[in-house]
Every structure is written in C-alpha cells, then in structure tokens.
Amino acid sequence: MSNERTRPAPAALLAIAGSLLGLAFGAVSTTDFAAHLDRKVHGVTCSFVPGLLSSEGGANACATALYSPYSSLFRRAIWGGVPIAVFALGAFAFFLGMGVWLLRQEETSIPRSVRLSYGALGLTPALVSILMFTISMTKLGAVCKVCSGIYVASFLVAASAALVLKNALEEAPSGPPVLMAGATLAALLGGMTFLPAGVYAASVPDFGTYVGGCGKLEKGEEKHGALLHLPTATPKKKALMFVDPLCPTCKAFHEQLSSEGIFDRLDPTVSLFPLDGSCNWMIDAERPVHPGACVVARAVICGEGSQESRAILEWAYEHQPELTAAGKESPAKVKEIIASRFAKVSSCIDDAKTERRLHQMLQFAVENHIRVSTPQFYLDGQRLCDEDSDLGLSYALRRLAPEVLP
Amino acid sequence: MKNPMMIGLGSGAAALLLMTGIVVSRVKAAETRLKEPDKAQEAVAVADHAEEAYCTPAFKTVLQRVLNACGLVGQESRRGCQPGDVKTFASIDDDDFNALFTPLVKRGGIVMFDEGKEDIDDGARRLVEQKWGDRKGARYFFIVARASKTGSVDKNRSLSHRRANSVQYFLKEKTNDPDLDSQVGMLWLGSEFAQLGKDYCETWENSRPGQKCDTETVNRSAFVSWVDCRL
Numbered sequence: 001m002s003n004e005r006t007r008p009a010p011a012a013l014l015a016i017a018g019s020l021l022g023l024a025f026g027a028v029s030t031t032d033f034a035a036h037l038d039r040k041v042h043g044v045t046c047s048f049v050p051g052l053l054s055s056e057g058g059a060n061a062c063a064t065a066l067y068s069p070y071s072s073l074f075r076r077a078i079w080g081g082v083p084i085a086v087f088a089l090g091a092f093a094f095f096l097g098m099g100v101w102l103l104r105q106e107e108t109s110i111p112r113s114v115r116l117s118y119g120a121l122g123l124t125p126a127l128v129s130i131l132m133f134t135i136s137m138t139k140l141g142a143v144c145k146v147c148s149g150i151y152v153a154s155f156l157v158a159a160s161a162a163l164v165l166k167n168a169l170e171e172a173p174s175g176p177p178v179l180m181a182g183a184t185l186a187a188l189l190g191g192m193t194f195l196p197a198g199v200y201a202a203s204v205p206d207f208g209t210y211v212g213g214c215g216k217l218e219k220g221e222e223k224h225g226a227l228l229h230l231p232t233a234t235p236k237k238k239a240l241m242f243v244d245p246l247c248p249t250c251k252a253f254h255e256q257l258s259s260e261g262i263f264d265r266l267d268p269t270v271s272l273f274p275l276d277g278s279c280n281w282m283i284d285a286e287r288p289v290h291p292g293a294c295v296v297a298r299a300v301i302c303g304e305g306s307q308e309s310r311a312i313l314e315w316a317y318e319h320q321p322e323l324t325a326a327g328k329e330s331p332a333k334v335k336e337i338i339a340s341r342f343a344k345v346s347s348c349i350d351d352a353k354t355e356r357r358l359h360q361m362l363q364f365a366v367e368n369h370i371r372v373s374t375p376q377f378y379l380d381g382q383r384l385c386d387e388d389s390d391l392g393l394s395y396a397l398r399r400l401a402p403e404v405l406p
Numbered sequence: 407m408k409n410p411m412m413i414g415l416g417s418g419a420a421a422l423l424l425m426t427g428i429v430v431s432r433v434k435a436a437e438t439r440l441k442e443p444d445k446a447q448e449a450v451a452v453a454d455h456a457e458e459a460y461c462t463p464a465f466k467t468v469l470q471r472v473l474n475a476c477g478l479v480g481q482e483s484r485r486g487c488q489p490g491d492v493k494t495f496a497s498i499d500d501d502d503f504n505a506l507f508t509p510l511v512k513r514g515g516i517v518m519f520d521e522g523k524e525d526i527d528d529g530a531r532r533l534v535e536q537k538w539g540d541r542k543g544a545r546y547f548f549i550v551a552r553a554s555k556t557g558s559v560d561k562n563r564s565l566s567h568r569r570a571n572s573v574q575y576f577l578k579e580k581t582n583d584p585d586l587d588s589q590v591g592m593l594w595l596g597s598e599f600a601q602l603g604k605d606y607c608e609t610w611e612n613s614r615p616g617q618k619c620d621t622e623t624v625n626r627s628a629f630v631s632w633v634d635c636r637l
Binding site: 089098370 | 411438450543584
C-alpha cells in the first residue's frame with residue numbers, strides 16, 4: 001500500500017473538505033452546548049461562518065435546536081446530556097483520516113474491501129443528517145445554520161463515499177474479506193465517534209448538589225381557591241406553575257414537558273403571572289414585557305367553566321406572535337382574536353370577578369416571594385431551578401420526581 | 407511516515423485529539439464559571455405589593471406608625487388605635503393627616519352611619535364589599551372611623567370605635583379570610599381629630615349617594631380603602 005498518488009482524487013478532496021467543515025461546525029456546536037454547563041444564559045452561534053457570528057441570548061433556530069430534547073443523548077444520566085455534535089467530531093476525524101489516505105494513495109491500490117467498507121460507512125453521517133433534518137423540520141419547525149453546515153459536510157463525505165463505492169463495485173472481488181475490513185473500519189469509526197463523547201461525559205461536573213437547591217414554596221395554598229387546575233391524562237405528581245401565556249420561555253417549557261410526555265404525568269395547578277403592567281402592578285405599565293398578556297390570562301381563567309383552560313393556554317402559546325402583535329395595538333384587539341376562537345369566554349374576560357381572581361393569583365405570587373420572571377415550576381412545593389428547566393430538565397426530574405418521566 | 411494509510415490514521419488521530427482537547431477545555435471552563443456566583447440571578451426582582459406614586463415618605467411614615475402602634479405588625483393583642491394614639495404617633499396636624507389620604511380618592515370610599523349608630527346598611531355593605539374586592543396589589547386595608555361633633559368627646563370616641571369594628575366584623579363575616587387581621591388597619595378618631603370637610607361629600611364615593619351630606623353626616627362615617635404602599 002505504497003503507491004503514492006500524484007494527482008488528488010475527487011473522492012479524497014470531498015472527504016477532506018467535508019470532514020474539515022464538519023469538524024468546524026461540530027466544534028462550534030459542541031462549544032456552544034458545553035458553555036451552558038455553567039448553568040447561565042449564553043448566546044448561541046447561528047451562522048454559516050463557524051464561530052464568527054453569535055446571537056447573544058436572543059432566540060434563533062440554533063438556540064431552538066440546542067434547547068430542544070433532540071440536541072443531546074443520555075439526558076437523564078448527565079446534566080444536559082451528551083451533545084449529538086460531539087459524536088460528529090469523532091466521526092469527522094475518522095473521515096478526515098480516510099480522506100488523507102485516499103489523497104495519498106492511488107484508490108485502486110487500496111484493498112477493494114476497505115473501499116467498499118468506506119463507501120458504506122461514509123454514507124452514515126448523511127443518514128444521521130437526514131434524520132436530524134427531518135426532526136428539525138417536523139418537530140422544531142426550523143433549521144439552524146450550524147446544523148446545516150454539518151448536514152452539508154455529511155453530504156460531502158457521502159459524495160466521496162459514493163464515488164469510492166461506485167468504483168469498487170465495478171471491480172472484481174479481491175483482497176481480504178469485506179466483512180473483516182468492514183468490521184475493522186466500523187470499530188475504528190465507532191471508537192473514534194464515542195471517544196470525545198465519553199471524554200465529555202466523564203468531564204461534566206456533578207450537578208446533583210444544584211438540583212432542588214432553589215428554594216421551596218412558602219405558602220402552598222391559595223386561600224381563595226383562585227388557582228387553576230389543569231386536567232392531564234395520568235397525574236402522578238402535584239406541580240405548581242407560575243406562567244405567562246405570552247411568555248416564549250413558558251411556551252418552550254410547556255412544549256418540552258409535553259413533547260417528552262411529562263406534562264400528562266403531572267397534576268398541574270397554574271397561577272397566572274402575566275408580565276403586563278395593565279394588571280400586574282409589579283410590571284411598569286408603560287413598558288409591559290408581554291403586552292396583552294393580562295387579557296389572555298383572564299381568558300384562560302374564564303375557560304375553567306367550560307373546561308377549556310388548558311386548551312386556551314396551549315392555544316395562546318401556539319399563537320403567541322399574533323397575540324403579542326395584537327397586544328401592542330390594544331387589549332381590545334387581543335380580546336377580539338380570543339373571541340373569534342373561544343366565543344364562550346369573551347363575555348367573562350372583562351368581568352370584575354375574573355380580574356379579582358387574577359389579582360388573587362398575583363397576590364399568591366407575592367405571598368410566596370417568587371421572582372418576577374416566568375415560568376416558575378414547583379414539584380410538591382420544591383422549586384425547579386430555572387437552569388434545570390431546559391437542558392437539565394430530565395436530569396433534574398429524575399432526581400426530584402422520577403415518576404413523571406415516561 | 408511514508409505509508410499513506412498510516413498518514414491517514416495519524417491525521418484522523420490528530421484531529422480526534424484536537425477535538426477532544428477542545429471539548430475538555432470547554433467543559434472545564436464551564437465548570438470554573440459554574441463555581442462563580444451568578445450576579446445576574448441575584449439581581450432579579452422579587453414579587454411584592456404595589457407601590458403607587460402617592461406613597462410619599464410622609465405618608466408611609468404615618469402608615470408605618472399606624473401599623474406598628476395599632477397591632478398589625480408583631481403579635482400584640484390590641485387592635486386598632488384611638489384618637490389620642492394617632493395624635494401622638496402620627497405627629498401630624500388634622501389637615502395634613504387628611505391630606506395624606508387625598509390621593510386615595512379613586513380607591514377609597516366613605517361608609518356613612520346614622521346619628522349615634524354603628525349599624526351598617528345595605529349601601530354600606532355594597533361599598534365595603536366593592537372596595538375590599540378591588541384589592542389589586544395592595545397589602546393593607548384601612549378603616550378610619552369618625553363621629554360628628556354631636557355628643558361628648560368620650561361618647562364619640564366610643565362610637566367611632568364601634569363603627570370601625572362594624573366594618574371589620576362585616577368583612578370577617580363576608581370574607582371568612584383567616585388573614586384578615588393582618589391586612590386590616592383600624593383607626594377611630596372620634597370627633598376630636600382630623601374631621602372631614604363638606605368637600606368630601608362631593609369628591610369621595612360614599613355609601614349613601616344622593617342623600618344629605620354635610621360636615622355632620624360625612625363625619626358619621628368610616629373611611630375604607632386599600633393602600634398601595636410597601637411598608
């Protein structure tokens with residue numbers, strides 16, 4: 001195997017280019033993910049130029065992907081889980097090595113069984129990319145640029161593999177058995193893929209002491225019975241949530257609980273906490289965080305009579321952009337949108353009793369000295385730290401309430 | 407190293423080591439930051455009662471003294487304050503005392519009583535219930551009872567005390583709220599301190615709209631209001 005190549009082969013160049021691109025985007029994604037291990041809020045890079053542009057704290061498709069349950073594996077055992085991107089690092093390092101080999105040696109002088117194995121294994125990153133792209137489109141509704149970079153890299157490697165595979169298939173069988181070469185390369189690929197992931201998992205600090213260390217509810221009961229109980233399929237654990245129907249983080253949290261099958265295993269009580277000064281005296285009326293949230297909150301309360309509170313809350317989460325835009329216009333506009341979907345509650349939204357009940361919920365928040373932020377989540381009176389409400393959710397719930405994990 | 411396979415392996419291994427090194431360094435950097443206190447988290451506001459613009463230092467000083475002296479703060483068994491107490495602890499003259507409550511004109515109401523009586527009628531019940539229900543973000547509810555100049559000072563002192571109690575008993579009965587005592591501050595001023603002027607008939611909502619209202623009748627009353635101040 002010393003027939004050195006004089007002219008670079010397209011397959012080699014594709015593999016090297018794809019691998020380098022994959023390593024660059026994979027490193028950016030892993031770095032962004034690992035930054036969150038300090039339990040603080042960070043910007044998430046979202047650019048086709050790896051690492052050059054960063055969105056500080058703002059929402060973008062890359063942040064959506066990162067905070068989604070699909071960005072990592074083994075989340076129950078490791079805080080945040082092991083990012084998928086870290087597996088890509090090892091895999092692209094393997095394909096870089098294969099690319100260099102192809103660059104340095106005449107393709108035909110490499111045993112056919114090795115080329116066939118490379119051809120087959122080289123398609124795997126593209127298959128994983130297709131899977132992740134499908135998840136992005138169907139579950140997240142967005143494709144992040146960093147992820148796209150990895151997808152492109154995977155397809156470059158797949159193109160290289162396809163070229164090599166095509167040439168090898170055209171040749172007559174020769175050299176060592178395909179199975180042996182395939183097993184050897186697959187083992188090498190597997191080992192290299194899992195090495196950075198294993199090192200990552202072993203390096204992650206122990207978060208056990210942080211979970212559940214964010215205080216308890218001071219007064220568990222609202223004496224006027226103002227809080228809303230939401231129906232779920234198989235309630236197993238009492239939970240209390242302070243939420244704002246127009247708060248994007250509340251929406252993301254609710255979606256995460258729902259998509260992971262957790263919400264339907266909770267016995268949830270909701271205390272509405274709209275970050276809108278038109279009803280919440282803790283918010284500057286001139287600068288509401290979520291204008292229109294008071295009207296939506298009252299609609300959620302009104303839904304109790306027709307057992308539609310949960311439906312209205314989830315509908316509000318789904319239509320947040322529309323409702324927020326209407327809220328900036330006027331409360332009447334928000335009411336109009338709600339009434340067009342939930343006619344039954346429209347007459348109750350402006351009722352003094354509804355307003356009083358919302359104020360009682362806000363007073364309940366005051367009695368409990370909660371932070372003026374949403375969402376806030378309590379399990380049997382134990383507060384789930386904000387830092388554990390996204391990446392660390394499964395890890396924290398495994399320790400605080402394992403029965404709610406499916 | 408001339409063997410192309412070995413060069414390939416070496417390149418892959420080098421890339422792997424580099425990437426693993428980056429992973430470890432990023433994780434360790436996060437661990438270092440993890441151990442540092444999060445100043446941003448510490449600065450987050452905590453849910454609290456309302457604090458309206460009328461909560462001036464002077465107003466809050468008087469209210470604080472009322473709360474301290476009248477049994478709302480701490481575990482004192484006595485409830486409410488007498489005219490003498492108010493004069494002493496408020497260190498304020500009649501007009502200034504009344505002026506403090508002027509900003510509550512849209513928030514409060516005046517419960518009117520018959521001469522020499524402390525019974526609350528339907529209009530009074532409606533007004534108290536309405537004002538109590540409109541709590542919003544307030545922490546304390548004040549009942550400031552008075553008596554007109556008719557009759558002796560001692561009799562009026564006692565009468566205003568009973569009027570304040572009437573309102574409080576009604577609230578207890580109506581709301582069944584176990585925390586009521588820690589929310590309601592009572593003052594009874596008799597006829598000797600901070601009498602209301604006739605202008606209160608026009609500017610303040612009262613429980614007998616359309617009926618005779620003058621300096622005599624407006625002081626046969628209990629002023630009720632939530633106060634949106636953090637004390």
